[in-house]
Amino acid sequence: MSQDVIEVEALAKRYGQTQALAGVSFSVRAGTLLGLLGPNGAGKTTAVRVLTTLALPDSGRAAVAGIDVVRHPALVRRRIGVAAQDATLDRLLTGRQNLVLVGELSGMSRQAARARATGLLEQFELTGAADRVVNGYSGGMRRRLDVAASLMARPPVLFLDEPTTGLDPASRQRVWEVVRQLLAEGVTVLLTTQYLDEADALADRIVVIDSGRVVADDTPQELKQASRSARLEVTLAAASPHAAAALAPLVSGPVQVSDDGQRLGAGVDPVPGLATSIVRALDRAGIAVDNVEVRQPSLDDVFFALTGGHLGNGTPDEPGSGHGAGQAREGARA
Amino acid sequence: MTTAPATAPASAALSREPGTGIARRIHDVWAMTRRNLVHISREPTQLSDVTVQPVLFTALFVYLFGGGIPIPHGTYKDFVLAGMLALNLVTSTMGTGVGLSSDLHEGIIDRFRALPMWRASVLVGRSLADLTTFLLCALIVAMTGLVVGWRPDAGLGPVAGGFALVLLFAYSLTWIAMCVGLNSKSPESAASVGFIVVFPLAFVSNAMIPTQHMPGWLRVVADWNPVSAVTAGARHLWGDPNPSATINAWPMQHPVLAGVAWSAFILAVSAPFAAWLFRRRTTE
Numbered sequence: 246m247s248q249d250v251i252e253v254e255a256l257a258k259r260y261g262q263t264q265a266l267a268g269v270s271f272s273v274r275a276g277t278l279l280g281l282l283g284p285n286g287a288g289k290t291t292a293v294r295v296l297t298t299l300a301l302p303d304s305g306r307a308a309v310a311g312i313d314v315v316r317h318p319a320l321v322r323r324r325i326g327v328a329a330q331d332a333t334l335d336r337l338l339t340g341r342q343n344l345v346l347v348g349e350l351s352g353m354s355r356q357a358a359r360a361r362a363t364g365l366l367e368q369f370e371l372t373g374a375a376d377r378v379v380n381g382y383s384g385g386m387r388r389r390l391d392v393a394a395s396l397m398a399r400p401p402v403l404f405l406d407e408p409t410t411g412l413d414p415a416s417r418q419r420v421w422e423v424v425r426q427l428l429a430e431g432v433t434v435l436l437t438t439q440y441l442d443e444a445d446a447l448a449d450r451i452v453v454i455d456s457g458r459v460v461a462d463d464t465p466q467e468l469k470q471a472s473r474s475a476r477l478e479v480t481l482a483a484a485s486p487h488a489a490a491a492l493a494p495l496v497s498g499p500v501q502v503s504d505d506g507q508r509l510g511a512g513v514d515p516v517p518g519l520a521t522s523i524v525r526a527l528d529r530a531g532i533a534v535d536n537v538e539v540r541q542p543s544l545d546d547v548f549f550a551l552t553g554g555h556l557g558n559g560t561p562d563e564p565g566s567g568h569g570a571g572q573a574r575e576g577a578r579a
Numbered sequence: 580m581t582t583a584p585a586t587a588p589a590s591a592a593l594s595r596e597p598g599t600g601i602a603r604r605i606h607d608v609w610a611m612t613r614r615n616l617v618h619i620s621r622e623p624t625q626l627s628d629v630t631v632q633p634v635l636f637t638a639l640f641v642y643l644f645g646g647g648i649p650i651p652h653g654t655y656k657d658f659v660l661a662g663m664l665a666l667n668l669v670t671s672t673m674g675t676g677v678g679l680s681s682d683l684h685e686g687i688i689d690r691f692r693a694l695p696m697w698r699a700s701v702l703v704g705r706s707l708a709d710l711t712t713f714l715l716c717a718l719i720v721a722m723t724g725l726v727v728g729w730r731p732d733a734g735l736g737p738v739a740g741g742f743a744l745v746l747l748f749a750y751s752l753t754w755i756a757m758c759v760g761l762n763s764k765s766p767e768s769a770a771s772v773g774f775i776v777v778f779p780l781a782f783v784s785n786a787m788i789p790t791q792h793m794p795g796w797l798r799v800v801a802d803w804n805p806v807s808a809v810t811a812g813a814r815h816l817w818g819d820p821n822p823s824a825t826i827n828a829w830p831m832q833h834p835v836l837a838g839v840a841w842s843a844f845i846l847a848v849s850a851p852f853a854a855w856l857f858r859r860r861t862t863e
Contacts, residue, residue, distance in 0.1 A: 260863075329686065333687055333689045336685070337621045342614075342617060347690065349606065349607075350695075350700075352606075352696075
């Protein structure tokens, strides 16, 4: 389609023994945000590096704004903004000097770069630290400055590689706001993230990659629907050896039991009155119930199902969300 | 068919690839030079090799060795000042390679690579920023010289010419230093390799003592050493004692020409090589 601003076809890239990309294809339509999800080492950053002309693919094709990234990297660079995963800032310059340098090296005049830098520093709430050396910035401030730097030349295509990793919730919201604003202005964005709620909140489309392959490519809505079964979580007043057997006829798949025996989890078909049936069945078996929860599938569930659940470190979600899913994860790994 | 509308504007723009116009290149080099000057201003202690060292070396050589080395038709302090300029500048050049090597290990290099800038401005900007520190070094050598009693016999023009000759040579060496930096795994290894390159170059020369007293083979090396050419060239231009003028080697007979030729040759070889190494180092 002509409105695909980012096109990736059968992209493969190997680093030594590691097949970072093993034939990845996806596309991003103009003015939309694609969330590129995957566990650590899935190939997200490699895909971004190829698209931003930093790495050459072994095979396959990638184009940004209709321009082949291998054949005309210099032309691609004029149309993109990049906020890489490792903050690509000059630690000895101030925040303002960093932005002005990036602006000037993008072809802006010094005056224009200064004016733009002042605006961005304000937008990212860095005005107070603008004239301090970046070396003294907190991790969150560096991330914000990095995103600001990627916007200096007002690029029509933006690559944000885990832009909110390490940000506090308020700063995260701030970055989200800016991203939404850019989308409203018609900017096309490719955003990688490990935060599923971030993809859910911002992405028009989500591509999940794992071990260098695309394992899902859909809208957040459809992805959630694809994992049809809801999740049942039951908390018992006291552990019972008969609880799992009592639940078995009502659920689909195996019942997972927590170590203390008090919490049970399973995939279920969310039929009407399910919670009542669950409580009755347990009551008949003489088991007292503290809590029954039937949860609609979240993107986390979809993600864990698609990637076999080996999400690396850095799952940002509250530890309580899906202890059952945690058990399923362990099972999938074994 | 389907991609045609998207590729059409791209092919129209192919004729004006960014970063290729001369004005744009100067713009990028200027931005990179200022960036490196800010770096220097942030860590002034790293400037000691162009500020403290020249004073120490000049005072050391004049007062410690001066009495023991006879110079025909002149004094040791008048003889050694051009040598001090060469020694201090030549030993400072390797810092350029160390700085470049540090840059390559920072995330900032990825930022530069994804920008529509002239890539070589990373190298040119660094060499120019370091050249300004060399000017500072030359100034400090001259001041120290005047304090210890060095008085050039020539007029302002030839004196400035002598400084320019040694500075040009030092500038050409920064490109060798950058090649070393681009070939090094770490700033530390760039520093130690640089040390190995620079010290024989600076010392096996006529900078500190006349080559007439050296053993035969070493003397040939010293007389053809580019450091000897620029040092003799500066002595010649300044009207300082220049014992090398009596040596029957071509560079010692034409030291200014030889110094310029050496510098031009080093630049012509090492600058494209550095650019090639930079491209190779930043390709993945």
